[in-house]
Amino acid sequence: MDWNLIFTVTNAHALLMWLILALAPRSTAIMTGLFFGGVGLLALAYTAIVIPLLTGLIDGGSGGSPDFSTLAGVQQALASPGGATIGWIHYLAFDLFVGLWVARNADKYGFARWLQIPILFSVLMLGPLGLVLYMLLRFTRHNKVAGSVLPE
Template sequence: MMNWDLIFAITNNYALLMWLILAFAPRRTAILTGVFYGGVGLLAAAYALIIIPLMTGLVDGGSGGVPDFTTLAGVQQLLSSPGGATVGWIHYLVFDLFVGLWVARKADKYGFARWLQIPILLFILMLGPLGLLLYLLLRFTRHNKVADAVLPE
């Protein structure tokens, strides 16, 4: 039996620590590398260690069996269970932190001040794609061509 509340609390608080480091620590190579491997990498590993046994039915996530991703009802059933909600949240944490790290590095490259980056990073943390959209719109202010502003490089 997995303690889903504990797993949720640990991964959520750990991700928040990584976000605080990303937003406020100096952007030195060692710090960014630490956020990448120690934040994104470790959270992705936690996700993998949970999703594989959950998907194969080795661990009961509380959804009543092996998740069915082929129907809306199956996804709803998974996400309404403690295991499904926890692994789904970790999924968000991993990808949002990855996007936040990418945005922070690119924003530094294009000379955007930290005071302008922090609200965008907060939007990425809380609302994912909306924060990314805000950053992409901001990038338009530093480019002459649309292609230069949106290529992920």
């Protein structure tokens, strides 16, 4: 399996989706396209690779089935080309999903796009840290913690 090609294609696809999320109008068609064509395709790519990888149908380069019950096993799995690739696709799919939620929620609460873009970039690059930044921003608009953190 050409892990470099899979990594390059999924990475470029995700970056294109992030650019669209940050810069394009947030119409229903665009957001639906980002959800299914972005998150959905990344999740499908992940699924199409991880199931054969975990069942031993394809070799990820780690020399055997990954052991996710120990730190050493996770390190070994992620140190292989296949493990690093599926790990990265996993991040890409989930971070884009969170980015879509942040963008929709920020639009709902009236946050300007110029304020959203650095937070979306933080979600893309640092995942949970970007989400925390958005939750803190949301908290500035609401006096209740629950109102700032519960997804709506």
